[in-house]
Amino acid sequence: EIVLTQSPGTLSLSPGERATLSCRASQSFTSTYLAWYQQKPGQVPRLLIYGASSRATGIPDRFSGSGSGTDFTLTISRLEPEDFAVYYCQQYGSSPLTFGGGTKVEIK
Amino acid sequence: EVQLVESGGGLVQPGGSLRLSCAASGFTFSSCEMNWVRQAPGKGLEWLSHISSGATIIYYADSVKGRFIISRDNAKNSLYLQMNSLRAEDTAVYYCARVRDSGRYLDAFDIWGQGTMVTVSS
Numbered sequence: 001e002i003v004l005t006q007s008p009g010t011l012s013l014s015p016g017e018r019a020t021l022s023c024r025a026s027q028s029f030t031s032t033y034l035a036w037y038q039q040k041p042g043q044v045p046r047l048l049i050y051g052a053s054s055r056a057t058g059i060p061d062r063f064s065g066s067g068s069g070t071d072f073t074l075t076i077s078r079l080e081p082e083d084f085a086v087y088y089c090q091q092y093g094s095s096p097l098t099f100g101g102g103t104k105v106e107i108k
Numbered sequence: 109e110v111q112l113v114e115s116g117g118g119l120v121q122p123g124g125s126l127r128l129s130c131a132a133s134g135f136t137f138s139s140c141e142m143n144w145v146r147q148a149p150g151k152g153l154e155w156l157s158h159i160s161s162g163a164t165i166i167y168y169a170d171s172v173k174g175r176f177i178i179s180r181d182n183a184k185n186s187l188y189l190q191m192n193s194l195r196a197e198d199t200a201v202y203y204c205a206r207v208r209d210s211g212r213y214l215d216a217f218d219i220w221g222q223g224t225m226v227t228v229s230s
Contacts, residue, residue: 096169
């Protein structure tokens with residue numbers, strides 16, 4: 001099983017700042033199979049990024065994904081008020097699919 | 109409108125059973141790979157199970173293997189999760205999720221239902 005470790009657990013930033021979220025895998029896998037999701041309180045997860053760097057339909061270009069091997073990053077270039085949420089990475093290259101524990105981006 | 113609607117959650121005693129349903133609309137359900145994911149209160153996301161469009165390929169997480177059964181009825185545009193031998197740690201919101209159309213069995217989840225709450229308690 002591929003274990004995904006997200007860091008930091010919580011990121012305290014102000015609107016307009018840049019957010020950098022990390023997702024590290026316990027073993028290398030094809031970067032094509034890494035996704036990022038956003039979940040706001042009381043809401044359903046929303047797909048942001050698939051294939052490590054491809055934005056899902058309707059996702060603003062301030063969200064970008066990068067990385068390969070075991071280290072992946074989600075970057076939010078300038079935080080908007082609606083971006084404060086919990087973010088999860090997921091690998092879907094092989095079963096069992098796994099999610100990271102999440103990073104909460106909170107308003108400083 | 110593309111939509112997934114779960115139902116069937118509720119309160120069940122430890123050791124009991126429950127069957128969740130997920131009704132799909134707005135897309136060709138029979139062509140889509142589907143999954144179940146859960147989220148315990150205040151916790152992160154946990155993948156549970158995958159079923160291919162024709163139900164020929166099925167995967168389970170170790171935490172539910174042997175207790176949960178995923179199935180689908182393409183004629184009814186519906187996905188199911190039969191949950192047996194339920195435990196307190198199965199308490200969670202259960203989501204069904206559609207795999208994005210990429211030609212692969214496994215891919216990211218682009219559509220999620222609103223979730224149904226399952227509480228296992230005596």
